[in-house]
Amino acid sequence: MAALRQRRRPMSREEALRRQEQKRQIEEKRRESYELSKGPIDVPFCLLVLMLTAIGLIMLMSASFPSAYYETVLSKKGPQPLKYFTRQAVFAVAGLVAMVFISRINYQRLRGAAKLLLYVAIVLLALVVIPGNPLAHTANNATRWLGIGSLTFQPSEIAKMAVVLYFADTISRKKNKMQDNRYGVWPYLLILGVISVLMLLEPHLSGTVLIFGTGAIMLFVGGIRWYWVAAAFGAVGTVALLMFKGVITYGQSRIAMWLDPFIDPRGDGYQLSQSLISIGSGGLWGLGFGKSRQKFLYLPEEHNDFIFAIICEELGLIGASIIILLFMALILRGYWIAMHARDRFGSLLVVGIVTLIAMQTFLNIAVVTGTVPTTGISLPFFSYGGTALAMQLAEMGVVLSVSRQMKPTKSG
DSSP, X not given: OTTTSOOOOOOXXXXXXXXXXXXHHHHHHHHHHHHHTTSOOOHHHHHHHHHHHHHHHHHHHHHHHHHHHHHHTTSTTOOOTTHHHHHHHHHHHHHHHHHHHHHTSOGGGGGGGHHHHHHHHHHHHHHHHSTTOTTXXXXXXXXXXXXXXXXXXXXXXXXXXXXXXXXXXXXXXXXXXXXXXXXXXXXXXXXXXHHHHHHHTTTOHHHHHHHHHHHHHHHHHHTOOHHHHHHXXXXXXXXXXXXXXXXXXXXXXXXXXXXXXGGSTTTTTHHHHHHXXXXXHXXXXXXXXXXXXXXXXXXXXXXXXXXXXXXXXHHHHHHHHHHHHHHXXXXXXXXXXXHTOSSHHHHXXXXXXXXXXXXXXXXXXXXXXXXXXXXXXXXXXXXXXXXHHHHHHHHHHHHHHHHTTOOOOOOO
């Protein structure tokens, strides 16, 4: 047996010195990264997050108390008009604690969790669509939740962060290989395809659009060839055209109601027509905080996907515009942080997270105002949903962690 063993070639002095130098450089980079991770967070971004979270909780309290009152008036504890607000506040506190904790962690440590989190997200999404799974919860003809009793969460929220983290980690390592379709395109399309299929089976179209869109943006920023971007836009445009022409029959009722919700204001067009009534009722200055009429069981999902309509009704065009400006400031500041990130991984990480918030905000407001066909998508920091809010605040912690290690900007 000893004769069959291959003798190890003795290491030359030059090779030993080279490896020693590599170890020294790696250790030096780790030490530098550790020191930089103690730097100050980006205060403007942090303040914008806190402002949107606080305003979101206040508006949720106003929008949800009629529904909460009527749902609990016959309960043993009696009416609980602050039921939704209280639950959301608990998750907000937990999310803020997570944000502070994550912001103090060196974001480089997240690389090790990228692949594991992606596997966990795919497994959880698969559990949701398994027929007869007792842990799966169904609401509004969609099975998107896992949990026991009232403790539920959406695996799609984990999948969003998993895609961002995995894409940022692997793209940042490949660099010039992103120009090669074998390494820079097909592996990522496979991942997006698997996750999209699982989410469409729930069905969860809006979540699929968010994840696919964010992944595509990260690939574009990562350096894939331009014709893939053109092909993606062409494919989306073709599908949209086929849907409008009626060749693709999926979602035809939503398109018809989007074009004119008042042709069936008591049926399929009810939600959008009530939303437009809410927005129109607010006028320039609004009816005043807490004085919405549509939230009294006229507008469905008034504290969830359509909370922006209540904002328009109570705060008017002026108040709604201020909230939109706050979102714009948050998104622009986030991209500014990405541009000044210390390395490619941090930059891609922030691009992915901020793109998620940007797409979700735009699509929600577009749906509520009738700019695009209705689909179930929530407004970040405002819509009711504990899992989503906690995850969003945790993601903001990642952005703040990256901001601690930003490159110094030139003054003057």
